[in-house]
Amino acid sequence: MRAEDAYRRFAKYYNMYVQEFMDDIPVYLKLCEGAKDIAEVGCGTGRLLKPLLDSGYRVTGIDISDAMMSIAEMKLNYYIEDGMLELINHNFIKSYTSKQYDRIFVTFYTFNYLIHDDEQTQFIKNVYKSMKPNGIITIDLFYPKTMANPEYEDKWSDEKEYFHNGVKVLMKDNRKMIGEIEERIQIFSQEGISDEIKTCRRFVNKKDMYKLLKDAGFSKIRFVEGYDYSDLHELAVDESTTAGFMAIAEKL
Template sequence: MMNVNETYQKFADYYDAYAGAFDKDLAFYTSLCRPDEKILEVGCGTGRVLQRFLNDGFQITGVDISDEMLAVAKQKLASFCHSGNLVILHHNFFEHPLPEVYDRVLVTWFTFNYILETPENFLKNLVASMDSQAMLAMDVFYPRTFTNPNVNDVWTTRQLTYHGRVITVQDKRTVSGDMEERIQIYRENGKETHIHTRRKYYPPHILKQLLECAGLMEIMFSEQYESNAFKPTLEEHEIVEHFVVNAKKP
């Protein structure tokens, strides 16, 4: 697994500016859950998804392995922490399960793709943190260069504005086999921050095998953020940007 702590120590200051406006998945996640369920988000980052659940009246627990990202989430969502509707934990599923079990587990926005090796260890501890009959949903990325080879190994530039900040981002993705290498350069007020990440693509059939080996069943796929769009198989030619896998613990 990549050195996530070092990467997100740098990225935490820019994450909300870069990803905060993305909301296509939020209504989808809440539609999968009931307010009476114990809900867990894995890879909660700075709280983008947590915020939606809390605003809609849910109680939820968020975990991440980046102290810096969690510090931002705790600051943004302090009132929900104080009310007891939100629990934020630093936790690494490669090491052990959580002490409590949950009814619905969400592994959001490509968190699973940052697992570069031994995903079986991660899934074993994740499933051990699920109650009987609990459901798991994971959002998995599909490399952009698979559908548009012209963007492979090409620099792009865009400008972000966020709460009065103006940030210029240069971005380059290079895909080789099932691995994506990405370099981002953030520039703000003369400061330059380089962030290097690696993500692994897991095709639907491989992911299904991993989930079955972890003890999950009723595995379904959707290439859309729609709770009624799940189906038992998904061909790669159907995928555009991502897919979601849903599975049940017996």
């Protein structure tokens, strides 16, 4: 399933599913310092947009899903009317933006949904063209759960309980790796009705991410693990990828 199709179906669950995740917010707030024009790519329903806006930053939220952005628009309409937030539908695989940004954040594993080499390459090149000189890109990349914990391979998880518009929703998922690709099935059940959503994400290690950024023209490429900004470091020759990480680079 293509990412935009999955997000269209997932939009009604996404807000309840990800809003409680806050581990990455301090890193993005740190990286916003001194920036005027900030964009989040893969903004979804506005999980990160709101804390950035609440901190006084003007932000552009970018996504390929109109369904996701409709929810963000309803939640954050005050900021739109106040001129602090702009929401746009844009696909960086196809083109760069007419506006250039000081910071572009590719958040919450958005990049991992790019399965093919040419998609990844074109995405990075177009983001580069969308940035001002001395701009900073940050890409958040996942480490597959089944690589960290092989016992979860092709096994159904225990059900997790959420509430959506006052109605209890049960969610369980199944993940398996085929080469670099994680195939994931999520089943959401509420009031006797189930919705099954299938997605694929590609694992990208640090060395491959470094090459993608360098080939696109980025410099000062560094990495952070565990959303710990104090861990910011250059890639070591023998460095392996054993956890999720952020890649941070500059356009000079």
